[in-house]
Amino acid sequence: MTNRGHSEGITMSGGGLYSLATLGAKHVIDAATPMVLDAIASMPQESIANGFTLSDMGTADAGTSLTMVGSVIDAIRQRAPQAPISIVYSDQPRNDFNALIANVYGLGPFETYLDKHENLFPLVSGTTFYKQILPAGTLDVGFSATAMHWMSRKVCNISNHVQAVGAEGEELDRFRAQARQDWRQILLHRAVELKPGGKLVLINFGCDEQGRYLGNTGGVNMFDTFNRIWQSFLEQGRIERHEYENMTLPQYYNTVEEFSAPLTDTSDAVYQAGLRLEHIDTRIVKCPFAESFAEHGDAEKFAEEYIPTIRTWNESIYFNGLSEQRPLEERREIIEDYYGTYRDLVRDNPEGHGMDYVHAYMVISKQA
Numbered sequence: 001m002t003n004r005g006h007s008e009g010i011t012m013s014g015g016g017l018y019s020l021a022t023l024g025a026k027h028v029i030d031a032a033t034p035m036v037l038d039a040i041a042s043m044p045q046e047s048i049a050n051g052f053t054l055s056d057m058g059t060a061d062a063g064t065s066l067t068m069v070g071s072v073i074d075a076i077r078q079r080a081p082q083a084p085i086s087i088v089y090s091d092q093p094r095n096d097f098n099a100l101i102a103n104v105y106g107l108g109p110f111e112t113y114l115d116k117h118e119n120l121f122p123l124v125s126g127t128t129f130y131k132q133i134l135p136a137g138t139l140d141v142g143f144s145a146t147a148m149h150w151m152s153r154k155v156c157n158i159s160n161h162v163q164a165v166g167a168e169g170e171e172l173d174r175f176r177a178q179a180r181q182d183w184r185q186i187l188l189h190r191a192v193e194l195k196p197g198g199k200l201v202l203i204n205f206g207c208d209e210q211g212r213y214l215g216n217t218g219g220v221n222m223f224d225t226f227n228r229i230w231q232s233f234l235e236q237g238r239i240e241r242h243e244y245e246n247m248t249l250p251q252y253y254n255t256v257e258e259f260s261a262p263l264t265d266t267s268d269a270v271y272q273a274g275l276r277l278e279h280i281d282t283r284i285v286k287c288p289f290a291e292s293f294a295e296h297g298d299a300e301k302f303a304e305e306y307i308p309t310i311r312t313w314n315e316s317i318y319f320n321g322l323s324e325q326r327p328l329e330e331r332r333e334i335i336e337d338y339y340g341t342y343r344d345l346v347r348d349n350p351e352g353h354g355m356d357y358v359h360a361y362m363v364i365s366k367q368a
């Protein structure tokens with residue numbers, strides 16, 4: 001795989017489906033909103049009076065952050081009624097930017113903040129967060145949720161699992177080393193973009209102090225389930241060995257120590273670029289589909305609702321992992337069977353399934 005700096009082969013579902021299928025992601029951003037508002041409250045008046053820029057990196061279709069962005073605008077308007085406010089939405093070039101435009105401009109299913117205030121400038125960028133997105137010294141608050149676990153490239157395939165959480169030995173070492181480099185690269189670019197005194201509020205998937213991570217909070221391990229189904233397809237001869245290995249997801253879940261290191265180690269280039277860790281904590285946001293199953297008890301309904309949320313973020317990787325020698329129809333059929341198998345598994349034995357989110361919530365400041 002070539003490295004163009006954006007996470008190749010990853011695309012969230014388009015057509016506005018992303019925000020509809022990912023209620024949990026909106027809950028995560030809503031829970032982070034007080035942190036963003038506190039970051040703004042701590043900024044000196046003179047730094048926002050003449051203009052304020054917020055970025056939302058890895059925004060997908062922008063639907064999940066509309067409420068948060070609206071709250072930021074309200075907060076800035078209270079302090080600086082005339083200041084122009086730019087909201088820079090960025091994602092990878094293959095993102096569905098049409099869906100983003102529809103959501104921000106009120107053509108989608110969500111209420112937008114756009115008509116509520118004057119002097120607002122939504123801007124859109126297809127630049128990866130592995131590059132500089134904004135001109136130097138122009139960013140007040142950089143925000144990102146549930147995006148920076150996607151690595152800049154897949155450093156190798158994993159021979160016995162689909163995610164680094166199941167990797168071992170040299171393969172795990174290679175993922176770790178790449179993730180270490182990626183996290184520093186993300187931060188160094190942000191250090192350039194931020195105004196002195198500016199802040200980052202980053203809500204990233206991670207591994208918490210008790211070893212919990214996405215879909216692994218005590219019930220059935222979601223990534224092991226992904227792996228088990230692909231392994232059964234391999235055993236049945238539905239896919240080839242190299243296709244199984246291609247299913248490796250280019251992701252890594254940093255621990256609190258891994259997130260903190262470049263911001264606390266005084267010899268690190270990130271620290272020397274002026275970034276400081278103000279706050280880090282880990283939180284779990286429960287899977288909304290598993291929670292509503294606990295109330296309604298209808299396993300069929302749970303399975304029908306739960307699988308699409310998983311599909312939004314891993315279907316493109318799995319599809320691209322299948323051999324191009326296979327006719328398109330056959331590849332589509334395998335993918336349908338994969339999610340169908342998963343759905344049946346959840347329907348027949350629903351207890352313990354769910355995709356609880358495990359995030360590190362960070363506030364980082366740029367030295368004034």
Ligand SMILES: C[S@@+](CC[C@H](N)C(=O)[O-])C[C@H]1O[C@@H](n2cnc3c(N)ncnc32)[C@H](O)[C@@H]1O
Pocket residue numbers: 005006007010011012022025026029057058059060061064065090091092095127128129130144145146147148150151152313
């Ligand atoms: C799970 S979605 C999160 C969307 C939204 N921030 C939220 O929390 O609901 C992850 C997003 O990160 C984007 N992404 C992945 N790698 C990226 C990169 N290198 N640069 C920018 N965006 C990236 C994906 O395209 C996707 O839209």
